[in-house]
Amino acid sequence: xxxxxxxxxxxxxxxxxxxxxxxxxxxxxxxxxxxxxxxxxxxxxxxxxxxxxxxxxxxxxxxxxxxxxxxxxxxxxxxxxxxxxxxxxxxxxxxxxxxxxxxxxxxxxxxxxxxxxxxxxxxxxxxxxxxxxxxxxxxxxxxxxxxxxxxxxxxxxxxxxxxxxxxxxxxxxxxxxxxxxxxxxxxxx
Numbered sequence: 613x614x615x616x617x618x619x620x621x622x623x624x625x626x627x628x629x630x631x632x633x634x635x636x637x638x639x640x641x642x643x644x645x646x647x648x649x650x651x652x653x654x655x656x657x658x659x660x661x662x663x664x665x666x667x668x669x670x671x672x673x674x675x676x677x678x679x680x681x682x683x684x685x686x687x688x689x690x691x692x693x694x695x696x697x698x699x700x701x702x703x704x705x706x707x708x709x710x711x712x713x714x715x716x717x718x719x720x721x722x723x724x725x726x727x728x729x730x731x732x733x734x735x736x737x738x739x740x741x742x743x744x745x746x747x748x749x750x751x752x753x754x755x756x757x758x759x760x761x762x763x764x765x766x767x768x769x770x771x772x773x774x775x776x777x778x779x780x781x782x783x784x785x786x787x788x789x790x791x792x793x794x795x796x797x798x799x800x801x
Contacts, residue, residue: 630665
C-alpha cells in the first residue's frame with residue numbers, strides 16, 4: 613500500500629481499459645495474475661471481465677495516478693511490447709456519459725450492425741476521426757467526447773474499412789470495445 617492509502621481513505625471505483633494485451637497471441641497477460649498484481653499494489657475490489665483487458669477496481673488515487681501505476685506494473689510484471697501498451701482509466705460517470713451520448717439507435721440492432729466504442733487516450737475525437745475512412749453503405753462513425761462510435765453493416769463486414777485504422781499512427785491512442793462489452797462493463801460498474 614502507498615502512504616496515501618489507508619483504511620479510512622475514500623476509494624473511487626474505476627474502469628481500467630488496457631490497450632494492446634492478449635491480442636493475436638501477443639502481450640499475454642493472464643487475468644488472474646493481473647488481478648493479483650493489482651491487489652498487491654493496494655487497489656481494492658479488483659475484478660476482470662474477459663481477457664481483453666477490462667478491469668474494475670477502486671482506489672484512493674486519482675485516475676491519472678492509477679493509470680500510470682498500472683502501466684508501470686504491466687511492463688514490470690509481464691513480458692510486453694510496451695510500445696503497444698496503454699491504460700485508460702474511467703470513472704463511472706465517464707462511462708455512463710459514453711452510453712448516454714451515443715448516436716440515436718446506436719448498438720440497438722445487433723442483428724444488423726456490429727457496433728464498437730473506440731475509446732480515446734490523450735487524443736481528441738476530431739483528430740482521431742482522421743484515422744477513419746468509412747466505406748459508404750458499410751461503415752458509419754460518429755465523434756463523441758473521448759470516444760468514436762463505429763458501426764458497420766454485419767452482412768458487409770468483409771468490406772468494412774475499420775481495420776484500416778490499425779495502420780494509422782493515431783491507432784496507438786485508441787482502444788476498442790464492442791458495444792456489448794461496453795454495456796456489460798457499465799452494468800458491472
